[in-house]
């Protein structure tokens with residue numbers, strides 16, 4: 079039996095469709111993601127907290143879901159909007175269908191939506207706050223009111239909400255076709271990773287490169303991290319606005335001052351920039367997809383990258399100690415920085431992919447090189 083659903087945007091647009099997840103109501107910032115695959119990794123990326131994701135690829139659900147592809151312990155996206163749900167699941171790794179997975183996780187989702195019309199609105203007007211209601215007796219006015227009532231992500235510190243409560247160690251490495259997820263061996267470096275909403279594949283790619291990982295809560299003071307005497311510190315991705323995360327900015331300032339190697343991804347990149355004296359801003363549509371060209375300024379090469387961010391570091395605000403290393407070829411925004419005075423660098427996109435291309439995996443190798451160089455001093 080089909081259950082009806084509606085999506086309302088703060089600009090007054092109403093879309094009617096069918097529910098493919100839980101019944102009920104959800105609100106958040108509506109953003110579009112252009113990746114053709116990886117809906118499960120997208121849903122479980124903690125950086126999507128308080129966001130409703132619409133996928134521009136029209137046919138979704140055909141490969142089902144598997145616990146092996148979870149990027150965190152739960153779905154963090156506030157909702158899902160798609161054009162067409164696959165009628166059948168066909169993949170040897172699948173353990174559950176997408177609608178069952180959404181219902182089990184109590185996620186409200188809507189299909190049969192004109193996602194091209196929706197994406198044009200988001201592209202032209204910028205990300206919109208929105209509301210999905212799924213169930214009988216749908217009330218458009220109520221959905222519109224809820225969409226308008228969502229305060230928006232600007233000024234919202236979500237890293238401290240999605241982080242873990244206790245520190246833990248992580249030993250799982252990357253996925254192998256024959257072995258599944260492997261365990262790390264021969265760890266050469268101890269890395270403390272700040273969890274602002276970390277994606278598992280980042281941790282796996284560090285383990286794969288010989289790191290022993292201790293993952294710590296977002297609000298862990300720098301002194302506690304330094305007391306563990308790490309070889310390097312990693313700053314994770316995460317949801318919300320980086321600017322209000324004053325505890326993180328403070329801790330990063332202290333850590334960077336020690337001269338220990340630091341690597342930041344996405345929110346971690348923005349926080350390293352803020353801790354170095356730069357400014358961040360809210361973008362209009364943001365970048366969400368798996369095909370974004372990014373130029374490496376050092377050698378004029380182009381990487382196709384995975385992206386998921388709605389804030390960016392303001393290129394005009396960089397202090398002298400920050401050198402630009404990467405720029406987006408879609409809109410010229412800042413994609414990477416390196417400190418000129420200490421071994422600290424960061425990237426705005428997602429080198430861990432998951433989903434997406436692996437062109438920028440060498441950024442992880444650069445972190446290892448910095449730790450190697452430091453250990454030889």
Ligand SMILES: NC(=O)CC[C@H](N)C(=O)O
Nearest residue numbers: 125315316344345388389
């Ligand atoms: N993936 C991320 O870490 C996102 C960073 C930040 N929340 C943004 O939207 O820009």
